[in-house]
Amino acid sequence: MAVTTPGEHRHRLPRIRLRGRAQRELAAYQRSLLDTHHHEVETMYARMRTWRHDYRNHLQTMKALADQGDLDALRRYLDELDDQLTALDSPIRSGNAMADAILSSKMALAQSQGIDVRVDAHIPVRLRVGELDLCAVIGNLFDNAIEATRPLPDGERLIRVYMDMKGTQLYISFTNTTASAKLGGIRGRFASTKRGAGHGFGLLSVDRIVEAAGGYLSRNSEDGAFTTEILLPQE
Secondary structure (H helix, E strand, O other): OOOOOOOOOOOOOOOOOOOHHHHHHHHHHHHHHHHHHHHHHHHHHHHHHHHOOOOHHHHHHHHHHHHHHHHHHHHHHHHHHHHHHHHHHHHHHOOOHHHHHHHHHHHHHHOOOOEEEEEOOOOOOEEEEOHHHHHHHOOOOOOOOHHHHHHOOOOOOEEEEEEEEEEEEEEEEEEEEEOOOOOOEEEEEEEOOOOOOOOOOHHHHHHHHHHHOOEEEEEEOOOOOEEEEEOOOOO
């Protein structure tokens, strides 16, 4: 699986100009996408807040069991709490709570479809791009990776995500196996393989966010794998 390094095939995005209906459709798609990602993040936070709210009740119950000397019941209660915490705990700890939530949500979605997902993410600083836009980039890239990987047979579905600082910029790399040897390009940008509502807008949304942040973006399709690499400057 060939993956370009940050310095290879890197280019500043060409300025994207849309007019009329295309501009309105893209704006509507972006709003819908942000609403979806925001809902995913809020759902995860709501579950965590609910558990924290019940924390005192859990303590009182355990104290009561301890006072009664019912150690077996106390152990069972602790095991149940441990299971709940494991389910709530995000498998990703990048340093950015919203990025963790969207990565965890998309990771769970991909795994439910039999896709092997490997994520190594570290975001230790604030970025020039807003958190919702960062989540839109991550969500779009993940959605496209899932869509491209899904048709492959079991054992060949793989998505790799890497995020870390390169100097003063956040380097983002999404690589996925794909059934297509080469994906078609449009004006230097790869075309989405998806059909229907939102066709092509996911990639275009990523392009516009990266462009607005003054970042860099590279896409490469080679040896049955598709890679997107992005550099985003810190705040």
